[in-house]
Amino acid sequence: xxxxxxxxxxxxxxxxxxxxxxxxxxxxxxxxxxxxxxxxxxxxxxxxxxxxxxxxxxxxxxxxxxxxxxxxxxxxxxxxxxxxxxxxxxxxxxxxxxxxxxxxxxxxxxxxxxxxxxxxxxxxxxxxxxxxxxxxxxxxxxxxxxxxxxxxxxxxxxxxxxxxxxxxxxxxxxxxxxxxxxxxxxxxxxxxxxxxxxxxxxxxxxxxxxxxxxxxxxxxxxxxxxxxxxxxxxxxxxxxxxxxxxxxxxxxxxxxxxxxxxxxxxxxxxxxxxxxxxxxxxxxxxxxxxxxxxxxxxxxxxxxxxxxxxxxxxxxxxxxxxxxxxxxxxxxxxxxxxxxxxxxxxxxxxxxxxxxxxxxxxxxxxxxxxxxxxxxxxxxxxxxxxxxxxxxxxxxxxxxxxxxxxxxxxxxxxxxxxxxxxxxxxxxxxxxxxxxxxxxxxxxxxxxxxxxxxxxxxxxxxxxxxxxxxxx
Ligand SMILES: Cc1cc2nc3c(=O)[nH]c(=O)nc-3n(C[C@H](O)[C@H](O)[C@H](O)COP(=O)(O)OP(=O)(O)OC[C@H]3O[C@@H](n4cnc5c(N)ncnc54)[C@H](O)[C@@H]3O)c2cc1C
Numbered sequence: 310x311x312x313x314x315x316x317x318x319x320x321x322x323x324x325x326x327x328x329x330x331x332x333x334x335x336x337x338x339x340x341x342x343x344x345x346x347x348x349x350x351x352x353x354x355x356x357x358x359x360x361x362x363x364x365x366x367x368x369x370x371x372x373x374x375x376x377x378x379x380x381x382x383x384x385x386x387x388x389x390x391x392x393x394x395x396x397x398x399x400x401x402x403x404x405x406x407x408x409x410x411x412x413x414x415x416x417x418x419x420x421x422x423x424x425x426x427x428x429x430x431x432x433x434x435x436x437x438x439x440x441x442x443x444x445x446x447x448x449x450x451x452x453x454x455x456x457x458x459x460x461x462x463x464x465x466x467x468x469x470x471x472x473x474x475x476x477x478x479x480x481x482x483x484x485x486x487x488x489x490x491x492x493x494x495x496x497x498x499x500x501x502x503x504x505x506x507x508x509x510x511x512x513x514x515x516x517x518x519x520x521x522x523x524x525x526x527x528x529x530x531x532x533x534x535x536x537x538x539x540x541x542x543x544x545x546x547x548x549x550x551x552x553x554x555x556x557x558x559x560x561x562x563x564x565x566x567x568x569x570x571x572x573x574x575x576x577x578x579x580x581x582x583x584x585x586x587x588x589x590x591x592x593x594x595x596x597x598x599x600x601x602x603x604x605x606x607x608x609x610x611x612x613x614x615x616x617x618x619x620x621x622x623x624x625x626x627x628x629x630x631x632x633x634x635x636x637x638x639x640x641x642x643x644x645x646x647x648x649x650x651x652x653x654x655x656x657x658x659x660x661x662x663x664x665x666x667x668x669x670x671x672x673x674x675x676x677x678x679x680x681x682x683x684x685x686x687x688x689x690x691x692x693x694x695x696x697x698x699x700x701x702x703x704x705x706x707x708x709x710x711x712x713x714x715x716x717x718x719x720x721x722x723x724x725x726x727x728x729x730x731x732x733x734x735x736x737x738x739x740x741x742x743x744x745x746x747x748x749x750x751x752x753x754x755x756x757x758x759x760x761x762x763x764x765x766x767x768x769x770x771x772x773x774x775x776x777x778x779x780x781x
Contacts (some may be wrong), residue, residue, distance in 0.1 A: 322346040322539075324769060325570045325579030327547045327594075330358025331755055332743040333585030334533040335387070335762025336769075341537055343770060348539050348577055350570065352546035352590075352710050357530035359587075359711060359745075360755070363618060363701045368652050369525030370618045370659075372703035374715070374755050375648075378517035380505050381756035383763065384529075388522065391532040395520040399513050400647035402632035405689050408475065409638045412689065414631075421636075426470030430477055431507050433467070437494075438501035443749040445733070446499040447725045456725040460489040460497050479636060483644050484510060485718050485753075486612040486663035493721035503752040517754070523651060526755070546710075547572045550582060550740060552598040568598065568739050581769050585743040585762065588730070589712025601740045604747075605727035607720065610713030613667040617642070617660035618701040619686065624649040624656035625693045633658055635689050640666035642685055658686070671704045716753030717746045731761070737772055741765050 324340050326333045329351035341347045355361070362369040376398060377384050388395060406413040406421035415421045441449040449455070455463075464477045481489040481497060504510045510517045522528060534541050551569040568582045584591055588606035596603060624647060626633050633647025641662045648657040660682075662670045670678065679700060686694035705714035719727075731747045743765040748757035 320348070320576065321567070321578040322348045323579065324348070324581045324583060325350060325568070325577050326583045326585055327570065328352075328358065328585035328744070329356035329530060329534060329541050330585060330744070331360065331384075331530055331758040332745060332747070332762040332765075333358075333583065334530050334537075335759045336583050336585060336743055336766045337537055337762075338533050339763055339766035340769060346539070347537065348579070349534070349537065349541040350545040350547060350572070350575060350577065351541050351543050352572075354543045355527075356534045356541055357527040359705070359714065360526040360530055361703070362525035362527045363703070365620060365699055365701065366655055368620075368655060368657070369527070370620075370648070370657065370701065371521065371526050372616055372618075372701070373526070373705070375521050375526050376518040377521070377755055378505070378509065378519050379515060380509065381517070381751065381754065383759045384755050387529060387533075387759060391529060391536075393528055393532070394523040396523050396651045397514070398518055398521055398646075398648070398650065400627075400632045400634065400650065402627060402630050404632050404634040404636070407635065407637040407639075407689065422472040422476055423470055426468075426473040427476050430464075430468055430470075430473035434477070434498070434501060435506045435508065438498040438506060441495065441498045441502045443499060443503040443752070445729050446495055446502075447728060449495070449498075452495055452725055455495040455498065456493045456722050458494045459721055460492050460494050462490075463494045464489065475638065479638070479643065480507070480511065482663050482666075483636075483661065486614045486661070486667070486715055487718045488611070488664040491611040491664070491720070492718055493724070495724050496719060496721075499724065500752060503748075503750055503757075504754060505751075521648075542575070542577075545572055545575045547575065547584075547586075547594055549595045550584075550598055550601070552600070553578065566739070580739065581773065582740045583743050583765050583769075584740060585765075587711055587713065587744055588717045588746050590710055591742065591744075596740075598738075598740065601738045604732075604742050605730045606742075606746070607713075607717050607723050607727075610717040610719060611664070612713045612715060612718040613664055613706045614714040615662040615667045615670055615702055615704045615706075617662065617682070617703075618648070618699075619658040619660065619694075619697045620699045620701070621656035621658070621693070621697055623654055626656070626658075626690045629691070631690065637685075641670040642682060645686075645689070667704070667706060671706060716757075732768070737768055741768060 323345040326349045359373045549571040635645040644661045648659045745757035748761040751757035
């Protein structure tokens with residue numbers, strides 16, 4: 310089917326990139342560097358997607374993606390290229406555990422969990438993850454069974470010690486922002502294999518949370534966007550992609566005609582199109598292109614997050630020898646970390662409300678929510694916790710351009726029914742899908758988004774290598 314509103318000749322480009330998150334902007338940056346005309350179109354009035362910041366008290370606070378690890382080499386490389394500094398996240402002091410038997414302060418000598426049971430559970434997860442090929446999880450020997458088995462059911466069946474079961478429960482809620490009863494064992498194992506293993510993924514120093522951006526993660530997208538010759542078009546929510554007949558066009562290949570990218574007030578023509586939006590919104594883009602098939606993507610995702618910031622005059626918990634880190638057995642707030650480092654004396658605690666807790670939390674009244682939140686923090690850190698300068702919330706479930714955070718968590722059975730959501734052959738059409746959910750490595754991370762953007766650009770360049778490098 311062809312059609313859609315007419316397009317102005319000035320709006321015909323080599324590549325249209327839909328979505329100005331890290332994946333889209335990375336693809337655009339790489340393609341523009343080869344001399345291609347690239348137009349990025351973005352639904353929102355800002356760039357960055359799932360990286361965004363609150364600006365308060367002269368500080369930028371990451372409301373979305375924030376931390377990066379020692380293995381996130383492509384993001385580190387981009388940060389250096391665009392002049393952004395990183396700062397370590399580690400906060401010295403004792404951690405607090407609120408696991409149902411009173412508040413436990415855990416210094417090195419007082420582990421909160423049974424070390425043997427917990428160590429064994431983590432090792433088992435890493436051993437099982439090592440049998441899942443991230444490039445195609447459905448080909449793992451036990452994929453069929455593990456895709457139907459939820460993590461909660463697996464933990465109940467396999468882990469004897471209650472501490473081990475509790476740890477796995479907390480881990481899934483924290484790492485995937487989902488309830489372990491909603492997540493298949495196969496998805497968890499894929500996520501671990503993709504991201505470098507459970508020990509790496511959960512660690513701060515030396516692990517996936519080692520650093521954050523000085524001045525906020527959103528700056529990376531902003532700087533990449535600013536360096537593009539064609540400004541990003543904002544307020545441009547894409548709804549439809551139409552085929553345009555390529556007959557008579559010199560060099561046209563069957564099925565590779567230009568594509569008309571359409572939305573309210575938008576009509577742009579691209580020889581290639583990169584759809585760099587998350588799976589939920591990508592499912593809503595209507596395809597009117599006979600030769601293009603939508604890749605496998607979960608119809609419904611299980612991840613949900615409200616990310617909170619509590620700003621204080623000073624990191625007062627450090628005076629009591631506390632690191633600011635809390636893990637709690639019951640919600641809504643189960644995880645707190647200290648984000649104060651390098652913030653000119655301000656104390657900043659970051660809290661995560663995840664999975665079904667996030668929906669319940671967001672549905673409550675603002676005033677009641679705040680009282681309950683401060684009560685909880687006061688129980689952990691004392692009465693000073695009741696006096697923040699500001700409490701900031703970002704409910705990512707409410708954002709229609711995202712649907713499912715931190716990244717898509719497919720329903721049990723999805724991997725074996727659908728297959729991987731990234732290209733598995735060299736064959737490509739004029740439309741390609743990018744994003745952190747389209748990357749077998751570091752799925753769900755900033756690193757996955759950047760790698761996917763780079764890989765998509767590489768495939769376009771390989772498919773259409775005629776452009777000579779030129780100043781755009
Ligand atoms: C609360 C939170 C905490 C996180 N913490 C971390 C962390 O510490 N470390 C880490 O590595 N990762 C973290 N992540 C994940 C990380 O932020 C994402 O993996 C990454 O930013 C995804 O980038 P992306 O380009 O794939 O997608 P996105 O950033 O979602 O970009 C997609 C873009 O497409 C736009 N769009 C959507 N639909 C349309 C449409 N129809 N037309 C036009 N534009 C459209 C969106 O507005 C958006 O700008 C976190 C995420 C969240 C939400």
